[in-house]
Amino acid sequence: MTVEAQSPLIRKLSTFVALSEAELAVLARLHRRRRTFVAGRDMVHQGQSGQLAYILSSGWVCSYKIQPDGTRQIVDFQVPGDFLGLRSVLLRTSDHSFEPIVDIEAAEVLTDDLLEAFAQTPRLATAILWAASRDEAMVVEHLVGIGRRDADARMAHFLLELGSRLALVGIGSKEGFDCPLTQYHLADTLGLSAVHVNRVLRQLRESGLVTFRDGHVTFHDYGGLVELAEFDSAYLDQSGPLLK
Amino acid sequence: MTVEAQSPLIRKLSTFVALSEAELAVLARLHRRRRTFVAGRDMVHQGQSGQLAYILSSGWVCSYKIQPDGTRQIVDFQVPGDFLGLRSVLLRTSDHSFEPIVDIEAAEVLTDDLLEAFAQTPRLATAILWAASRDEAMVVEHLVGIGRRDADARMAHFLLELGSRLALVGIGSKEGFDCPLTQYHLADTLGLSAVHVNRVLRQLRESGLVTFRDGHVTFHDYGGLVELAEFDSAYLDQSGPLLK
Known part of the structure; x- marks a missing residue:
């Protein structure tokens, strides 16, 4: 190899x-x-x-x-x-x-x-x-998320970011990705309680946008989720080589 | 010069x-x-x-x-x-x-x-x-502040951080510093409303800890403010040359 x-x-x-x-x-x-x-x-x-x-x-x-x-x-x-x-x-x-x-x-x-x-x-x-720099841009996005996004958009944004990052290294796609995080990780990331995390995930699932279950995130409606989160991936800056 | x-x-x-x-x-x-x-x-x-x-x-x-x-x-x-x-x-x-x-x-x-x-x-x-790295450590602290500190501690932490940063370049001390920020800047930084910012500043002043008025921050009880904010300045890493 x-x-x-x-x-x-x-x-x-x-x-x-x-x-x-x-x-x-x-x-x-x-x-x-x-x-x-x-x-x-x-x-x-x-x-x-x-x-x-x-x-x-x-x-x-x-x-x-x-x-x-x-x-x-x-x-x-x-x-x-x-x-x-x-x-x-x-x-x-x-x-x-x-x-x-x-x-x-x-x-x-x-x-x-x-x-x-x-x-x-x-x-x-x-x-x-x-x-x-890209890592720091993510921390900035998390700051904006906790400061200014409601719980649904915050969760949607977080899952979309993870999906993009994992796609970059070949272990995720617009279909979804394997994800070992628990509801406690999500709560401590997003500044929500574990109960609130569960409610938000249920809403996103029932809206037909995304399911997070059994260690796997499945994007059902990627475009709809992007719209809900107002997700603009420019800060991840992963659209092809800059220096040739 | x-x-x-x-x-x-x-x-x-x-x-x-x-x-x-x-x-x-x-x-x-x-x-x-x-x-x-x-x-x-x-x-x-x-x-x-x-x-x-x-x-x-x-x-x-x-x-x-x-x-x-x-x-x-x-x-x-x-x-x-x-x-x-x-x-x-x-x-x-x-x-x-x-x-x-x-x-x-x-x-x-x-x-x-x-x-x-x-x-x-x-x-x-x-x-x-x-x-x-130090700049990024500050963004991380702001994330923690918005995610996990109550409004008083958040404000206290923010003013102490500014004081330390300004002291490093010779324009602040444990007595205080000149500060051009408005209540709107503070609100958009700390994830509070302008009204809430005013209330928090009044509480800190009435507790004899710090006054922010007419473009100047005055620390009345620096130690008390550090205690309230649980401020540990290690992340600012400014205690003397590392590389000789």
């Missing part, structure tokens, strides 16, 4: 830049230290220092902050091809925690290896910064 | 890295194209492509997204020393808008100049990425 086929990150970055052999080789080296992590045990704790970054190759991870009163706000989910903790590498302590939702496989990336890769291939650095 | 004295960005980056003469010279070149912008007119529109980045040297800017229904969510404010649109340079279209709150002065930075500066001085690149 080629590295390209093994690495969702390479697939994702290829959306932004047509990678050369040399750049692919540097990326392959970043994937050297492969590790597995079990579901439910934090990989990185909020406040931890000296942490590493990871490239997620299979499974889902959630990043979250715990408030002093014990409530949890999920900031984002990482899916195959995403970096974990890329940002935290540069801050002295991690500003949030990462927890695998299922058993995952990820490559550990040392800060020095990353900076060396950046120095060797500025185009690759630009591509990785593009991915980081 | 030296460049250091003129540039809040240099002052801010010096928190992270002790800059060499060569690095200071590269930074000074990034400040070449100085421009002024008037209050209230967007510098960058949401959806605009081919946009530039800016280094803000004086004044305040707000970055926001307008929802299709016309409501506005303010994502963050930029104060002297901050980059504007650093992220958008790498995305094909800007995912949000930037509007000066007062007349401002900013240096226009071309993408090519930025990438060239990165290639010349990897340490400077790391310092700028640190600043970008």
Whole structure:
């Protein structure tokens, strides 16, 4: 199997830049230290220092902050091809925690290896910064969602975003995608109660738009859901290579 | 006047890295194209492509997204020393808008100049990425604030964050800071109505914690406000140079 086929990150970055052999080789080296992590045990704790970054190759991870009163706000989910903790590498302590939702496989990336890769291939650095920019654009969308969208539109937007992200790495489509999230993950992401999450999902199902059941999201009326969420995927910026 | 004295960005980056003469010279070149912008007119529109980045040297800017229904969510404010649109340079279209709150002065930075500066001085690149990481950590905190903090704690946290950021560039302290924001800015930032903002500010004032009046924020009881907001400034990561 080629590295390209093994690495969702390479697939994702290829959306932004047509990678050369040399750049692919540097990326392959970043994937050297492969590790597995079990579901439910934090990989990185909020406040931890000296942490590493990871490239997620299979499974889902959630990043979250715990408030002093014990409530949890999920900031984002990482899916195959995403970096974990890329940002935290540069801050002295991690500003949030990462927890695998299922058993995952990820490559550990040392800060020095990353900076060396950046120095060797500025185009690759630009591509990785593009991915980081896109991650931040998602956090901004989540902020707008919690601040300004009603519960139905918020849920619809979230499921559409996940679908687009997964499609980029070949594990989702406009038909739907496999999804290991529970109603508690959805609640802590969208700022809703678990009961409210259930009600919203029932409404979306009964409106013939989308069903989330038994670990699978099925889009019944993709266009209708886009309209409800006023989903404009421009912020995901995944419509083909920018740098040739 | 030296460049250091003129540039809040240099002052801010010096928190992270002790800059060499060569690095200071590269930074000074990034400040070449100085421009002024008037209050209230967007510098960058949401959806605009081919946009530039800016280094803000004086004044305040707000970055926001307008929802299709016309409501506005303010994502963050930029104060002297901050980059504007650093992220958008790498995305094909800007995912949000930037509007000066007062007349401002900013240096226009071309993408090519930025990438060239990165290639010349990897340490400077790391310092700028640190600043970008810190900006993202703030957006995450705002997400947590809207999702999980009550209105009083949300306001207190926001004012404390602003105070810390401004102190870093020498225009704020634990006594207070000048602040050009209106109640509408606060409302669109915190996901509250303007009426609610007024009520919250009155409560904080009557509790003897903080007063925001006539363009100035005065901290009466900094420790008490930190306690109310459960403010832990670690995410701002501004406690002295990391790279020597």
